[in-house]
Amino acid sequence: MKVIPLILMGCGGVGRQLLQHIVSCRSLHAKQGVHLRVVGVSDSKSLIIASDVKQKELDDNILAEVCRVKSDGSSLSKLTSLGESQVFSNSESRTKVLDIASILGKSTGLALVDCSASSETIGVLKEGVNLGCCVVLANKKPLTSTMEDYDKFVSYPRRIRHESTVGAGLPVISSINRIISSGDPIHRIVGSISGTLGYVMSEVEDGKPLSQVVKSAKSLGYTEPDPRDDLSGMDVARKALILARLLGKCIDLGSIKIESLYPEEMGPNKMSVEEFLNGGVVRLDNNIEERVKKASLNGNVLRYVCVIEGARCNVGIQELPKNSALGRLRGSDNVLEIYSRCYSQQPLVIQGAGAGNDTTAAGVLADILDIQDLFP
Amino acid sequence: MKVIPLILMGCGGVGRQLLQHIVSCRSLHAKQGVHLRVVGVSDSKSLIIASDVKQKELDDNILAEVCRVKSDGSSLSKLTSLGESQVFSNSESRTKVLDIASILGKSTGLALVDCSASSETIGVLKEGVNLGCCVVLANKKPLTSTMEDYDKFVSYPRRIRHESTVGAGLPVISSINRIISSGDPIHRIVGSISGTLGYVMSEVEDGKPLSQVVKSAKSLGYTEPDPRDDLSGMDVARKALILARLLGKCIDLGSIKIESLYPEEMGPNKMSVEEFLNGGVVRLDNNIEERVKKASLNGNVLRYVCVIEGARCNVGIQELPKNSALGRLRGSDNVLEIYSRCYSQQPLVIQGAGAGNDTTAAGVLADILDIQDLFP
Numbered sequence: 001m002k003v004i005p006l007i008l009m010g011c012g013g014v015g016r017q018l019l020q021h022i023v024s025c026r027s028l029h030a031k032q033g034v035h036l037r038v039v040g041v042s043d044s045k046s047l048i049i050a051s052d053v054k055q056k057e058l059d060d061n062i063l064a065e066v067c068r069v070k071s072d073g074s075s076l077s078k079l080t081s082l083g084e085s086q087v088f089s090n091s092e093s094r095t096k097v098l099d100i101a102s103i104l105g106k107s108t109g110l111a112l113v114d115c116s117a118s119s120e121t122i123g124v125l126k127e128g129v130n131l132g133c134c135v136v137l138a139n140k141k142p143l144t145s146t147m148e149d150y151d152k153f154v155s156y157p158r159r160i161r162h163e164s165t166v167g168a169g170l171p172v173i174s175s176i177n178r179i180i181s182s183g184d185p186i187h188r189i190v191g192s193i194s195g196t197l198g199y200v201m202s203e204v205e206d207g208k209p210l211s212q213v214v215k216s217a218k219s220l221g222y223t224e225p226d227p228r229d230d231l232s233g234m235d236v237a238r239k240a241l242i243l244a245r246l247l248g249k250c251i252d253l254g255s256i257k258i259e260s261l262y263p264e265e266m267g268p269n270k271m272s273v274e275e276f277l278n279g280g281v282v283r284l285d286n287n288i289e290e291r292v293k294k295a296s297l298n299g300n301v302l303r304y305v306c307v308i309e310g311a312r313c314n315v316g317i318q319e320l321p322k323n324s325a326l327g328r329l330r331g332s333d334n335v336l337e338i339y340s341r342c343y344s345q346q347p348l349v350i351q352g353a354g355a356g357n358d359t360t361a362a363g364v365l366a367d368i369l370d371i372q373d374l375f376p
Numbered sequence: 377m378k379v380i381p382l383i384l385m386g387c388g389g390v391g392r393q394l395l396q397h398i399v400s401c402r403s404l405h406a407k408q409g410v411h412l413r414v415v416g417v418s419d420s421k422s423l424i425i426a427s428d429v430k431q432k433e434l435d436d437n438i439l440a441e442v443c444r445v446k447s448d449g450s451s452l453s454k455l456t457s458l459g460e461s462q463v464f465s466n467s468e469s470r471t472k473v474l475d476i477a478s479i480l481g482k483s484t485g486l487a488l489v490d491c492s493a494s495s496e497t498i499g500v501l502k503e504g505v506n507l508g509c510c511v512v513l514a515n516k517k518p519l520t521s522t523m524e525d526y527d528k529f530v531s532y533p534r535r536i537r538h539e540s541t542v543g544a545g546l547p548v549i550s551s552i553n554r555i556i557s558s559g560d561p562i563h564r565i566v567g568s569i570s571g572t573l574g575y576v577m578s579e580v581e582d583g584k585p586l587s588q589v590v591k592s593a594k595s596l597g598y599t600e601p602d603p604r605d606d607l608s609g610m611d612v613a614r615k616a617l618i619l620a621r622l623l624g625k626c627i628d629l630g631s632i633k634i635e636s637l638y639p640e641e642m643g644p645n646k647m648s649v650e651e652f653l654n655g656g657v658v659r660l661d662n663n664i665e666e667r668v669k670k671a672s673l674n675g676n677v678l679r680y681v682c683v684i685e686g687a688r689c690n691v692g693i694q695e696l697p698k699n700s701a702l703g704r705l706r707g708s709d710n711v712l713e714i715y716s717r718c719y720s721q722q723p724l725v726i727q728g729a730g731a732g733n734d735t736t737a738a739g740v741l742a743d744i745l746d747i748q749d750l751f752p
Contacts, residue, residue: 021558021559024559025558025559028557028559029557032533032557157408158748158749163554169554169555169558169560169718170724171547171550171551171554171724171726174547174550174551174554175547175550175551178539178545178547178550178739178742178745178746179545179738179742181404181405181408181741181742181745181746182397182401182545182738182739182741182742182745183397183400183401183404183738183741184545184738325727328704331722333722341734342545342729342732342734342735342738343728343729343735346707346709346728346729347728348546348547348726348727348728348729349725349726349727349728350547350724350725350726350727351701351724351725351727352719352722352723352724352725353718353719353722353724356718358717358718359718359719362555362558362559362560362718363554363558365557365558365559366554366555366557366558369554369557369558370554370557371749372534373534373747373749373750374749
């Protein structure tokens with residue numbers, strides 16, 4: 001039996017779902033000859049670890065208890081030591097994780113699995129790399145920090161996986177990596193990689209006013225609590241940066257041209273969410289409506305996409321042929337079109353749900369299984 | 377530097393292209409810390425191997441010479457020993473390959489890469505598995521033989537890769553494997569996985585007579601020399617069987633319901649290719665035209681697809697919504713729709729060129745790189 005010891009950082013939506021997947025896949029993975037040994041779980045406040053990380057694990061009862069506490073919206077610090085485990089506060093947890101990495105990283109191997117949305121994990125992850133750990137990320141922050149950080153994470157390319165940083169569990173990163181390693185150079189990627197903005201753009205295409213669409217999207221739970229977090233394009237830009245760097249481009253977030261769907265004077269530091277929704281966004285309706293109509297006259301539609309081509313990495317609204325994979329997109333699915341030597345006339349297209357805890361956690365789990373050959 | 381020793385079986389179109397890719401990717405792979413050491417190449421008549429398989433390899437000059445001989449349509453037997461290599465006849469080659477597998481399989485590792493289209497490799501591949509070899513297939517035959525053979529090949533699931541058996545280099549098998557290992561059960565796959573039949577069905581949708589479309593497809597080089605090899609559905613059935621078995625179904629080719637686009641009385645043992653093209657296929661025009669019209673009345677189109685769902689594995693013409701990924705398909709691209717828990721309402725869609733030596737060989741090369749962690 002191949003054993004993969006791991007520490008999970010971040011057990012909010014995605015991380016909690018991952019723990020549930022791990023537990024429910026026990027017999028499937030046993031059949032495949034693999035056992036995922038969870039030796040630690042942390043949130044922003046606490047870390048719970050197995051009492052003897054060389055031998056023991058947080059058993060499925062403890063993992064269930066972790067899930068229960070987190071689904072109540074509580075912190076891991078509410079857990080008192082459960083069975084053969086110990087709970088540490090945030091101030092101690094970094095040191096503890098690195099202790100475990102020193103013990104396991106080069107002997108049995110250790111996967112550091114980051115399902116948080118925080119920049120605070122970057123330091124410990126980098127030290128983990130030095131200590132021989134594998135890194136599996138749903139968190140985009142470590143890969144969208146400086147190029148120096150990025151280079152550190154990919155310095156052992158087989159030891160990092162990050163499928164769920166773009167398009168949730170959609171096989172985007174793994175497919176791009178396959179294409180690259182087969183020597184088929186990718187010269188262009190165009191993608192609608194925000195479910196929220198995909199929904200918004202296909203609704204305004206149908207003639208609905210932007211303001212109404214944004215309000216519906218919010219009430220459907222498609223947006224962040226402040227919809228401007230989606231409309232700013234920053235989330236798309238982070239994903240675009242990850243894709244661009246994967247293609248070998250040495251760029252930073254600052255080099256990406258980002259089109260925000262709202263002007264600066266409607267920014268979060270200028271008006272509240274309510275003001276934006278009730279008075280701000282309606283002022284953007286006409287402009288979008290006109291752009292939609294103009295595109296339509298050319299047989300095109302508007303999509304909020306990332307375009308990575310040559311030295312260019314842009315994020316914003318583009319006019320695209322109605323009759324392309326991107327143009328036909330409806331609703332909140334993600335779509336990526338990848339152009340390479342092998343896919344030159346017609347792109348390789350990958351399409352499907354690109355958000356949701358279940359899908360995102362499934363992508364992380366597939367990544368963990370995918371590094372099993374690196375473990376003794 | 378990670379070294380992957382390999383023997384290539386079959387160096388016709390795909391195999392020859394693979395050798396060219398391997399040579400042209402030398403510096404890319406060196407950057408990734410990997411070296412592909414080709415210790416042997418065989419075709420149906422001969423085997424050429426490095427003189428000392430433990431240390432040496434067929435160098436890039438020899439590989440270039442192999443490519444030159446094969447592109448002339450000649451056999452490897454035309455090669456006399458080149459540099460530090462030896463040529464063996466077919467009668468000796470099986471024993472020689474297994475000798476090498478015994479020497480390298482469990483020590484340095486050895487990949488047996490099958491780019492032939494022959495059933496004759498099955499025996500040596502199976503023995504190779506016993507000797508610790510990895511198996512990489514573009515050849516569908518080993519996986520569409522008996523369940524006993526299949527079980528042998530997947531007995532070490534990490535040691536087999538076969539992306540290019542379905543949809544050429546499209547990331548179909550790797551994506552399905554990811555979904556399965558993440559515990560997300562796939563309950564339905566529908567795919568147009570024959571470029572030829574994809575082209576045929578989208579052309580008849582436009583109102584062209586089947587007979588004319590088949591003749592155009594043949595003259596465009598889209599079909600086998602005898603177009604009935606495509607129209608019979610057997611190629612699609614083999615790919616469907618591979619997908620069905622990947623989903624855990626214990627079925628044989630005989631259990632698949634296959635719709636042939638021509639009746640038995642027009643089969644290859646009843647009439648010649650010329651008779652079929654000039655007198656036979658025209659008699660099928662009306663029936664197809666009526667079916668296209670009938671589908672159109674329901675807002676649907678006809679596609680030649682595989683459907684794998686529950687215990688069912690069918691291959692044939694289906695009426696599908698015009699507004700689905702499959703319904704929108706034009707030309708010779710392949711499309712797969714995968715439905716699972718995570719992709720339940722909208723499927724995961726993978727679309728792109730699903731044929732061609734370049735793409736197929738790229739898929740094989742990505743598979744070889746993907747098993748690198750199994751080598752010491």
